[in-house]
Amino acid sequence: MKIIIQMMSYPFIVRAFIVGILISLCAALLGVSLVLKQYSMIGDGLSHVSYGALSIAVACGIAPLKLSIPVVIVAAFVLLRINENGIMKSDAAIAAISASALAIGVAVTSFTTGMTTDVCSYMFGSILAMSKEDVILSVILAVVVLVLFIFCYNNIFAVTFDESFAKATGIKVSFYNTIISVLTAVTIVLGMQMMGAMLISSLIIFPALSSMRLFKSFKSVMISSGILAVICFCIGIIISYVYSVPAGASIVIVNLCVFVIFFTVQKTTMILKIE
């Protein structure tokens, strides 16, 4: 308890807490849909694109978010369209785009500033990076995501479970796919400053994967993912503060531990049932 009070006396940690909790929540909710539609790698791909865009922005002296948010949204569109039109397998497309963006980012940085700490913090994140602007953006993002998931919950379920049926019943499937990819893009750009380009995708994948071990209805998986994401983030950031581990890494490790626990519980209950 003492530690938490001590942490809260630093304004930058308070900002990191607010942004982190909101981003974890958004990533987890969007993640359930993405993981089930087998788009798990999209987070990874988009974060690399975001890295590329950030390094170009830094090189040109533009505000990082102003360039990276639109670029990542475009990338999210492209990835989705490629999949819908069947031009390329989506995993191949994601791999190609993510490697290219990373390469461009690295090349641009080495031409201009060289590999500074700035670049390193984009790769692995830093809780020092949260500005007031980030706090405002993440509050807006969280409100939009929550409104979408509460009021259009049934449609999101239908689009995730069965696109053909959803289309036939008159649901605007491409509208939902678009809005989910835009929100994912914004979540990743905001989250990667703290989590790092290399680790942000775990916020999307882990809560959903862990929840699916134990929960068997869509609603319970959604709720559990949201709660797990927030808890894991809080534990992770406290560990990061106490042991001076980078926040991104400790959050991912906490998520991994939860996954292992859930997995073990699932397997033991299965064995007990058989006996």
Added chain:
Amino acid sequence: MDNGRCLISCVQAGIGYDNKAILENFNFKVFEGDYICVVGENGSGKSTLIKTILGLIKPVSGQVKLHDTIKNGSVGYLPQQTQIQKHFPASVMEVVLSGFLNSMKKRPIFKAAEKKEALRNLNRMEIVSLRKKCYGELSGGQQQRVLLARALCAAKKILVLDEPVTGLDPAAASALYDILEKLNKEGMTIIMVTHDLENITNRAGKILHISNGNYFYGSVEEYVHSDYSNIFG
């Protein structure tokens, strides 16, 4: 058998994509209470025809008219199962209730009447006991019944099924055919795409066979005596 109302009529229609018709001058009428099997080789345009009937794509030429009672997505559709669904964490009830989405408009919560209707449809499929189970943990035959119950929630008069017995063992397939026959006797119009011609000719009323841009449409008896039936042997 043509005693009911005409639900779907295609008049000199061109069925296809991007202004290219796979099937031209297509005349096809579906009456209330019909049980129609759609057969044909892969790529012959069966799925395109189904999508046109569902209103997902427009005919390239001519007319495809739906009766007022089945407009606005109230056709019960059973699409082919996808890989994603096989292990999907959703309760059976969640899946079945999603059949009502077309009648919900902007309302975010299901009505009690809809829940009751969903249970009734589960009962018709003889799977009420599974309502709290996880969809991803059911057998293929059970999953197909759940999807059929969902289609019934959307369907008022007509069911469209796209290869419903794919991946089912013969016993589960024949159980599914029994259910469809029962539904048809209760007045449900059925259009089914299938490759399983052997087991269906004694149940279906009419056959639509599409092949290389030509088609045959008529009763099973007419079909058996036509040249088209030889293609499938």
